[in-house]
Amino acid sequence: MLRWQFWQRAFRVLALALIIVTLPLCARDAHSVASSSYAVYLPLVAKQTMPPIVFVSRQIMPQGSIYWDVPKGLAGVGPYSRFAVAAPGKLMVLEPDGRVRVLIDGANPASTAPYNLIDVNAPDVSYDGTTIVFAGLPQGRYESGALTNPGAWRIYTIKADGSGLRQVTTSNQRLDLTQFGPAAGGLAAYDDTDPVWLPDGRIVFSSTRWPAYAHYSGVRASNLFVVNPDGSNLRRITSERNGADRPLVDPITGKIVYARWWRNHRFPVNDMSTIPDPNGGYIQRDGLTANRNNPVGGETMFRNAWQAATINPDGTELAMWAGVFRSEDANHIYGGAFTPEGDLIANYFPMYNMTEAAGFGGLRRYRRGAGGYTPLMGVATFTLDYVNPRNPTSFGIFKGQYVTDPDVSNNWMVVSLARDIGQDYGLYQTQIDGSGLRLLYDNPGTAEVRARFLAPRPLPPIIPDRITQVPSLLPPTAAGPYDNDGTFIFDALNVYANGPVDMDIVNAPPVGSARTIRFFIDHQRTSPGSFPNLDWPILLSELAVQPDGSVRNSNVPANVPLFEQLRGPNGTVPLTGMRSNPDGAAHVAGMNFGRPGERQRCVGCHAGHTLIPVPPTDEAARWSNLAPGATIRVSSALDSRYVSGLTDRRVMKGEVWQYWRSAANQTSGQWVTLTFPVPVTVRQVRLYNPRSTPNTDLQVHQATVRLFSDEAGAIEVARQTVGPLTTFGAGAEFADVRVRVVRVEIDRVSGRVDGVTCASLAEIEVIARGEAGN
Template sequence: MSVVALGVLVGCSGGSGETSSLGGGDQAEDPVVVDYPVVYVRRTLNRDDDGQLMGDSIFAPSAFNPGAELVLRDRATATAPERVLTEGLFVSDEDAGIVFEGGYDVKDLTVSADGKTLAFAMRAPDIEGRDDDEQPRWNIWLYDFDSAQLTRAISSDLIAEEGDDIAPAFLPDGRIAFSSTRQRRSRALLLDDNKPQFSALAEDLREPAFVLHVMEADGSDIRQISYNQSHDLSPTVLFNGRILFSRWDNMGRVDRLSLYTVKPDGTDLQFYYGYHSQATGSSANGEPSPGAFSKPQQMPDGRILVTLRAPEGITYGGDMVVIDGENFTEAYSEPEQQGQLQGQESLSVQRVITGGGLSPHGLFANAWAFHDGTSRLLVSWSECRVIDPQTELAQPCTEQWLATPDVVPADPLYGLWIYDYEEGTQRPIIQPAEGQMISEAVTADTRPVPQFIPQPIPGIDIDRDLYEEGMAILDIRSVYDFDGEQIADIAALADPLQTVADERPARFLRVVKAVGIPDEDTLDFDRAAFGRDRSQLMREIVGYTPIQPDGSVRVKVPADMPLAISVVDTNGRRIVGRHNNWLQFRAGEIRKCQGCHTRDSEVPHGRADKEPAPAWAGAPTSAAPFPNTEPALNADMGETMAQVMARVAGHPELEGDLSYSDLWTDPAQREKDPSSLLLMTELKTPLPTSLACQSSWSTDCRMVIHYPEHIQAIWDLPREITDDTGAVLDDRTCSRCHSARDAAGQAQVPPGQLDLRGEPSGVNNNFSTSYVELIFDNPTQELSEGALQDVLVQDTDDNGNLLFETDENGELILDTDGNPIPVMVTVNIPRIMNTAGARNSRFFEVFDEGGTHTGDLSPAELRLIAEWLDIGAQYYNNPFDAPVN
């Protein structure tokens, strides 16, 4: 519509229920969309006990907001009569002890491609007298337009209540993809770890993680297909048959909600769009604001329609935005959201402000694309309104009101409209009403059936042996490839005459598994178990594999669990930063990766059609070995060393030890590099794995490191030096030497200002003294009158001026002698160990060659400490081993 017409729209009365000046009941019916049934959710605005409007959060998908109803109109016009499909569905049965109280909730509408079936999520009302964990769950429901039958997809009450099910999407073979907390496969695998079955919490620890599942239309054969540690939301099926969804990457609290795709069987998970485009919303001052891609769906032209909105807020809406994911993976032309906006654009004819404050053109809560050859959308839209302080009534956002200081926004007022973004027209279907909103709507029109992607067949499409083992293959072309660029001369590293093993920085690949965290009803453990930094939660080490000279890896890894990888040196210390994304593998799958990337890199990584060309071409010819390598190891052109070795010797399995053998050097050219073996069993302290795994590492083995049990034991291990007669010449036990008490039990300043005793810390009783001393900054201490005291010095400002105590008016406070009182502060010692990893920790310097403690700890002990630091320096890495509250 024209700018003048839009001005009329935002100036209408707002919420009276009367037809706006743009038309309504008297408007000519649209001949194109008139015959399509429209289904929508009408709900009351959610308010707290004080009557204040409550917001919603994308990160809280299980939120229950009673007071919704599902409504059908046989025609998408303002004059068509409406029918509440869910009316009378929930009836109390006092004899059965089921007395409903309050309303129900409905959301996530979608329609099958043939336009015959509606699917949605609905939660029944609360049941009187039941605890929170006994209340109804979100379920998937189906409505057949021809028969007018409404049924729950999963008929069994027992199975339906196994988890919260939301966001259905129809697959081309009639199955339904959806997001759920039931975590069916993950729960089953917990039994292999001798843990009870539970749905693991998302990484913010607020509610169980929603991940993707598929099921038959009758609710049978439910299968989990995604294994994120936080939420996977809003699946929709693309024309090519892949499932597009919103993934919350929150490992290490990165807090990014971006778009991913996956095949319906869960294989070939790929990033799609927007990982580095988290601030593409707009604010009143023109600055970018946080914006989350909500409810994605594919438009007829192939672009992705989303509602771009603040992740949390009380406005419920944002802007209608289309993403050109076919050509772009990020919003802006340059990194760090600089340059031109090219990956996405708004469909609104006027600017929409999504970052708080007033949006003069209003806000869109939801949009649904027609597939009828037009540029029309069915939208839930609210005009901009403010409160007149004199009358306390809502008024449209005129320029005068927008210019008024401290103007108070009125409640949103979402009605249902047909919005044509090319013609610039906006026509009402349902006028808004005060205290209510149309939160989403769909039409029962037909649309193209997506391509069908068949299930892989073991032995034909995937490796049968791997499938039956529950294993997959990780294939990395070269860890020295960073975003298509070599960080080292890979050809030289691969040539034994140019590089010996000790000169190659990347020696092993470590595979780490996330540990599921139960809710308090399952296990109320002390959250101090996470240690100093909760961001890494808990981790288990699955094992190691050698990195081949060219940086390549090809190894078996367990399927159906969230995994992360790290490149480590010969001592088992991570040499690159942690990645903030979980990898997943399905049984029998072979996942290939070019190489590595830095955490902040915006070069497309993990999306096959957008990645740069690999930096390592592999073998230059066929039927010949790599230069100066074993003649028997003939390569095919383009193969990596790991691929050659797997073809010749079979796929290696992960190992518990850091074991290296020179398999490549041609002994006719030079002597092979010496083998090395850093054994876990060389530890004289409790081993962080089971007895069975100590003798033979298998696919079920894990390293689970607890600070009190495994790291403190290193400090407490007796290290007496004796002569031939057994007389003790020296006692180098770590916790005996590094103690606040000498051999006679008298107070002393611990050597190096480091106390390694395992007794509870007086500073933080959640942890031992040694943990606090190593992981936190600690004050320098001195001995005064037989007692340890913190060293205090007078504080200074940024210019080096001494500081004195002052009152609220800034006047000096004087002591009894009339002198100013100095501000005294402690002199802190920077922490010796860093939760960011071993290479970020000062601790290892004293054990290096020439250090003050060279040889005092064994290589196996230093390896264990490095592993513990690299995975996050947690106090415990199994919640079921931690103290309970």
């Protein structure tokens, strides 16, 4: 007996030594492990024990791109593969001790009778850690490959121990599709995927149940639905014309954050003439064109990417969750996971529209609100370092390893990683910053993805539904009426409103540039695909914009895709951005929607304006920084290209040489004037000092702000002295003075900017309200 115990202890010591030796090798060379012929799974132990992990193991798609047939594809990503059949698929659990349990085995459909599931995707874990919701596909005959719609993906739940498999959504939706004419046949089938538990116990998921084609590639439009776990009370909560995928729940607010396909294949033109298309429909009509080559606002008006949107669980308060300027690349978010503090570790895929390739991406970290991202792992930037540079070019497929589908537990993440374009993903553990990569499980020849920690987690705030109406199962007919589901209030409090200094969004159109706002509905009618000439948007109404930028439409159709366009006093579409450097037009480059009875309050009319906090009162919203819409004149300039830096809303961001600087060695008698295109009532003028750098120590000790009521700047109506200035701004207060010109004179200054002796200002804000008149 003693001899046997001795050999037991010796064997354990030897086994431990082997583990210590081999674990670093696994972490360093996962590719060699993945290329072996057996599954690898390691205990979930590191500096701390992680909980069990539920994930799916699916077949690897044979083709990952429409441009190049060599790389393999990742099933479940964007319109290219979100409904692709990758059977047999397995729903699996990796235990902390390394054991693997199979909850659903698609290779044995009879084991899930009566549902007979052959494929699975997108698991999510209830907040108490006991129940898994997932998308499942029953046995059947389906078209394989990319851009397919099997019409049979449904939502299921199962207990963490593998018991209690239950179907949530069913295939009992029967609709009369005759209103769609030639499009009817392609709109009959529908799929459900990407389910997520809401804090109140319901499930939100993405689906093509609402019949529509998106504005690109002839793919089906997706929308979000909510349902009780027993399948009751199913209803749509979004009205996207393009896509609503990968919902998540913000742990801080309880709101839904989802990937939204931002696309509109009609663009603004000043010409109001009608040009029919020989193939039917139109090339141009109602100030819209299907020709994207030369719209008002230039090429920046073309958008075809996915970004982060947020709504309440009842579909109200639609807004952007994060974003920066007009960058399709920087704003690309398609699912991911939240950190406990509310940051989003998001999937990034270099094929922005996600209809032409699937996978080949990485992870980024976003913070809520306006701003950029931090790259973490994999191909997380648009490198243009193509795997295959030509013949053919591997568009959207860059060199590197590929990482996707994170989940976060304390300071650790589980991710899926593939070493090459074969996209054979395995599960790995990392720290949140992407360091400390360690292999957990890999079954060679299949993709292990969509991992979620199988454990209780804090419950986010529960947001009760204010609107419980069930939207129509079909969009309106071409002839209307369009308000079958009721109406909502579109309350634009100030289309000229700008974000604060250093908020990373574009500037609003100049004050006075908007005379009317035009409302369009753009829903599915008879177009059998993504044809820009067909299903032309319908002009619903045109309302006057008040001088202070406010406009209210109390009769906007609910639960349908809409967009808007401003028109100026001369009938043209106003430009956005700085007056001296426009970067787009006041035309919605995607779609929006509202729920019946909702009052949508917003400020601004430009990309990212829903990121601006809405003031608590309508009156407060009338006041904003209107300086970006003014014409700038200066006494002198070291570099005239950067005079616009005076109103670019950049103080702590950007380069110091982009501030306005007077000519070298000219510090006395220097001034700036801002001339507004219409009268404005000024409440405050705020001046910002250049920030300090190793080569910049300039200090404006005193400045004088003078206000003039006439465009020529001859009739002075008020003046204030302000100083010393700081990078946080120093305000000159006024008693709501009506003016046309603001003049800032630099009275006393010392130091240098970027080594140059001069006068300088980092920024001028003019907090004002637009007025009628000339």
